[in-house]
Amino acid sequence: MAGMPSNDIYLELINTLSVQIPASRLISDDAKLMAYGTDASFYRMIPKLIVQANSLEEMVFIIQSCSHKNIPFTFRAAGTSLSGQAVSDSVLITLTDNWRDHEIISDGLKIRLQPGVIGADANKYLSPYQRKIGPDPASINSCKIGGIAANNASGMCCGTAQNTYKTVDAMTLVLHDGTILNTAEPESVAQFRVSHDSLLAGIFQLCSEVKNDAVLFERIQHKYRLKNTTGYALNALIDFDDPIDVLTHLMVGSEGTLGFIAEITYNTVIEHPNKSSALLVFSDIESASNAVSILANTPVSAVEMMDGRALRSVAEKAGMPEFMPTLTLEHCALLVESRAASEDELYHQCRTIMASISAFDIPHQVMFTSDPSTVNTLWSIRKGMFPAVGAVREAGTTVIIEDVAFPVDRLAAGVRELQALFDEFAYHEAIIFGHALEGNLHFVFTQGFDSQIEVKRYGAFMDAVAHLVAVKYQGSLKAEHGTGRNMAPYVELEWGSDAYRLMRQIKTLFDPNGLLNPGVIINDDPDAHITDLKPMPKADDIIDRCIECGFCEAVCPSRTLSLSPRQRIVLYREMQRLKHNNESDKYAELEKTFNYLGVDTCAATGLCADRCPVGINTGDLIKQVRTEKYKRFTPIATWSANHFGATTALTRLGLKTNAAMQKTLGEKALSKTVNGLRNLSKGKTPxxxxxxxxxxxxxxxxxxxxxxxxxxxxxxxxxxNMGNEVNSEDTKTLTEVTMSLLERAGYQVIIPKKLEEQCCGMPYDSKGMKKLSKEKSYRLEATLWQASELGKLPVLMDTSPCVKISKEQFTFPLGIYEPSEFVIKYLWNDLDIQQVDETVMLHITCSTRRMGLADSLLNLTKACAKRVVVPEHIDCCGFAGDKGFFTPELNAAATAPLKQQIPQDCTRGFSNSRTCEIGLTHHSGIPYRSILYLLDEVSMAKPSKATPNARDTNKEVVS
Incomplete structure (x- = not known):
């Protein structure tokens, strides 16, 4: 392992890299290093430098530059790995969003993916072909292909037959010297055989050595009958003869210690359209384990085991089967899924499965069902267990999830002894669940590292687990989460000295200077797993449950501009630690940085809460911070709230003035004037x-x-207040369009009284002024209550964020609807729709997503236009109220992927939020309007039907 270079060497590296890489992608700021350097593991290593690579050419340049200066470096994709394999105290190399290319090959039988593609996106691309990639980790909505391949991640249905090792077809990789090998290109392979003949000869020698050692050969075979990601993939040495094939498969699961996976082609697997699930509760672990052995020979796709403690952790959650609270700690459940090409085939499979275990006593069960609601409930039991432990842990502790594999025939005994270890080491909250078909079990417990006693307890516990699993039961210490730093000290214990020697030789062949992710997989420090532990100081009740998993990052609009929710929490925790330790100077410095990175550029959409395993809304924390930050503006805000009519009148006057100046001065002169004033005011003007x-x-x-x-x-x-842009060809405003549409459908439109004074409170809520927000909301609620005749009439709001906050804050039983939901429920039978033969863009706002109305908006748009494009990776446009005016870089960053996704034949887009549409128009190059514009254009009135009121109309849903 290489020693740590001096600071001067890192400065030299920065100078070298800056020749090809912009300074904005060379991160050396202390706050950003801490925030960006954090991953999902319970280790904390702060890099000296973070380099964001934008292309393969840049990656080669970075690797060669680090190698020439003998500086260690680590690769990271999404940072959702759990075992410390993606942290560094040297150079951390991350990927920009430019690594998202994919190619469907042979009608979906194969797919070529760059490492920045999110796993779930890969499956979305394959969905039309009824195919998917084999690996299905629980983090598939957040983790990226680079991490999936580098960790040989699997999952609930993947098993050992469909992981990356078994389904990889080809790979483009970069070695320690910057050499690129594309195993799909014969020319690249031929050149590599010449340029790296010594490496290939070394690999061939290792293969020969293993194949001539019957004992070692048999041990390797045995280890990979189980799920196993401990150490390097030694099965490659016995599965293949060509060193190129061996090399390719050694890269799988190598955790960035042998090279960089720049591209991977998977052989895909069938995604059966018909699925059915059942929950079977057994009296004890032994019965459940015996059932697993039988189920393994039936047409099951997944069998998830959950012990009594795991079941108890979620028993009281809403929607659980009624028998859940009655279960004891002795009970053990199996969640079983079967998949098939047809409903008839699925029916017969389920009968076969249940017949196979008919001799077992099953005191409680939810029979096989394909009902989506019930199936989702059943799987929410399994998926809710990890967050259930996280939600109840003490502040200052972290949640640790380990995964081991026992031989299936010894599964029950293994579980019993694990439970005994929990009791011995006082982990009374620990639960066990996992992929029973492979004997792969996860156990989850909480751990504090704030005292040496706690660290020693954890170390002793892991020693005991290692001996139990690896020695007594000859199982795997890491079944699917990767070796990392956490299991590196135990690799030799599990494999034996001769196999470990092979792993050392592999590392030396690929990385002779020990620069690639040092300390991971191969580590001479017996205490590596209890070194560099991440502090988790108590910071705030809103975020104390955060385990920094990173599931939130994919949907955050500011993640490429400033910080993601995870990174905001990291810095906020550090600020509270500094405050607690009275380190006032450091606190003040970090607070100044956090004000922009953490507070000003947060859209506070709450999308992060939907992805968070424990439901943390980081936006709530930021609003809380804004409450203090904007306190001095409270008098002005209070005046505007109390004189809202005057405020909006001033807004319209400003917009009128802008339009007049734009027409008279011209765009160039006006831009120079207004944006020059913005520069002088340091961003205080729009x-x-x-x-x-x-x-x-x-x-x-x-x-x-x-x-x-x-x-x-x-x-x-x-x-x-806002019409369309000055040069728009649309002369109608949204209010005109909405009135026209409602009247066409035969409605009498009722406008609330004192309309100019009304506001939903959103502008104040986003700035943390909750009191003012609620006051405006309550006034609006009272007004709408009267206008709707005490809730008898539906209320249409034309902007989705207003609907969301009103639904959250109103207490009266009002029927409030955003445009698509209202149209589908009330207007559909009153309008004739002539679908336009056109391609249109659709932006689904974050508020629409959070209300669960994304499908409503999409279905309505599809009913109006033949081709609808919902762009990828834009879950929120980042306009965020008025931030599109005052923090426009947030809107620009969030919509950066938009323009390139607009088809050439597309000339307009639609949404359901007026402010969002401003930013979308600006950054897309095509006008965005409310979806009501499109409906108004394509609809005609049907012959009237006598209906007493809106609530009596047919509620047919658009399909």
């Missing part, structure tokens, strides 16, 4: 661009003639 809206001159009024169907229409303050 940024101007040509897609600024003009004022809305239309004033919606209550319909004069009473009709059988009535609706309350509440135009948001954004749509009341």
């Amino acid at each position: 940024e101007w661009h040509p897609d600024f809206p003009q004022a809305n001159k239309h004033v919606p009024k209550t319909g004069e003639n009473r009709k059988p169907k009535r609706v309350v229409y509440y135009p948001s303050c954004a749509s009341r």
Whole structure:
């Protein structure tokens, strides 16, 4: 292992790298190093430098530059790994979003993927072909292909037959010297055989050595009958003869210690369209384990085991089967899934499965079902166990999840002895669950590292686990999470000295200077697993449950600009630690950095909460911080809230002035003037661009003639004030379009009284001014309650964020709807739709996603236009209220992937939030409008039907 270079050497490296890599992607700021350097493991190593690689050419340059200066380096994809294999105290190399290319090959039989592709996205690309990649880790919605391959990750249905090792077809990799090998290209392979003949000869020699050693050969065969990711993939030495094939498969599961996987081609597997699940509860672990042995010979796709403690951890959650609270710690459950090509085949498979275990006493069960709601509930039991432990742990502790594999025929005994170890070491909250077909069990427990006594307890516990699993039962210490730093001290214990010697030789062949991810897999320090432990100081009740897993990052609009939710929490925790230790100077310095990175650039959408295993909304924390930060502006905000009509009138005046100046001065002169003022004010005035809206001159009024169907229409303050951009060809404003559409459908439109004074409270809520927000919300609620005749009439709000906050804060039983939900429920039978033969873009706002209405908006758009494109990787546009005006870089970063995804034949886009549409228009190059514009364009009134009121109309759903 290489020694740590001096600071001067790192400065030299930065100078060298800066020749080809922009300074913005060479991270050496202390705060960012801490934030960006954190991963999901319980280890903390702060890099000296983080380099964000944008291309294969840059990656080669970075590797060669580090190698020439003898500086260690580590690769990271998503940072969701759990065992410490993606942290570094030297150079950490991460990937920009430019590593997301994919190619479908042979009608989905294969797929070529770059390492930055998220696992779930790969399956989305394959979905039309009814195929998927083999690996299915629990983190598939967040982890990336680079990490999946480098860790040989598997999952609930993957087993040992469909992991990356078994399904890899080809690979492009970069070795320690910067050499690129593409195993799919004969020319690249031929050149490599010449240039790296000594490496290939060394690999061939290792293969020969193993194949001539019957004892070692048999041990390797035995180890890979189980799930096993401990150490290097020694099975490659006996499975293949060509050193190129051996090399390719050694890279799988090598955790970045042998080279960089720049591209991988998978042989895909069938994704059966028909699935059915059952929950079977047995009286004890022995019965359940015996059932597993029988089920292994039936057409099951997955069998998940959950011990009594695991079941108890989720028993009281909403929606659980009614028998769950009655189960004891002795009970053990199996969650079984079967998949088939047809419903008839699935039916017969389920009968076969249940017949095979008919002799067992099953005191409680949920029979096989394909009902989506029930299936989701059953799998939520399994998926909810890890967060259930995390949610109840003490502040200052972390959640540790380990995964081991026992021989299936000794599974029950292994579980019993693990449970005994939990009792012996006082891990009374520990639970066990896992992939029973492979004997692969996860155990979850909480651990503090704030005292040496606790560290010693953990170390002694892991020693005991290692001897139990690896020695007594000849199992695997790491079945699917990767060796990392956590199991590196135990690799030799599990494999034996002769096999470990082979691993050392492999490391030396590929990495002669020991620079690639040192300390991972091969580590001479017996205490490596209890060194560099991550502190988890108590910081705030909102975030104390965070385990820094990183599941939140994929949906965060600011993740490429400043910080992700995980990174915000990392820095906030450090600030609280500094405050607690009275390190005021360091605290003040970090707070100054955090004000922009953490607070100003957070959209506070709450999307992170939907991805978080324990439901943490980091936006709530940031709003809390903003409460203090914006306290001095409270008098101004209070005046605006109490004089909202005047505030909105001033807004319209400003928009009118802008439009007049744009027409008279021209865009170039106006931009220079307004944005020059913004520079002088240090960002306190809004940024101007040509897609600024003009004022809305239309004033919606209550319909004069009473009709059988009535609706309350509440135009948001954004749509009341803002029309379309000055140069728009659309002359109608959103309020005009909405009124036209409702009247066409035969509705009398009721506009709430004192409309100009009304606001949902969102502008104040986003700045942490909760009192003002609730005051505005309660006033609006009272107004709408009266306008809707005490909740009898539905209320249409034309902007989705207003609907979301109103649903959250209102207490009266009001029926509040955003546009697509209202149209589907109330207008659909009153309109004839003539679908346009056109390709349109659709932006599904974060508020729509959080309300669970994404499908409603998508289905409505598909009913109106033949081709609908929902761009990838834009879960939130980052306009975030007024941040699109005052922090425009957030909007730009969040929508960066948009323009390149717009088809050439597409000339417009749609959404359901007026402010979002401003930013989308600006960054896409095509106009974005409310979905109501499209519906207004393609719809005609049907012959009227006599209905007493809106609630009596047919509620047919768009399909």
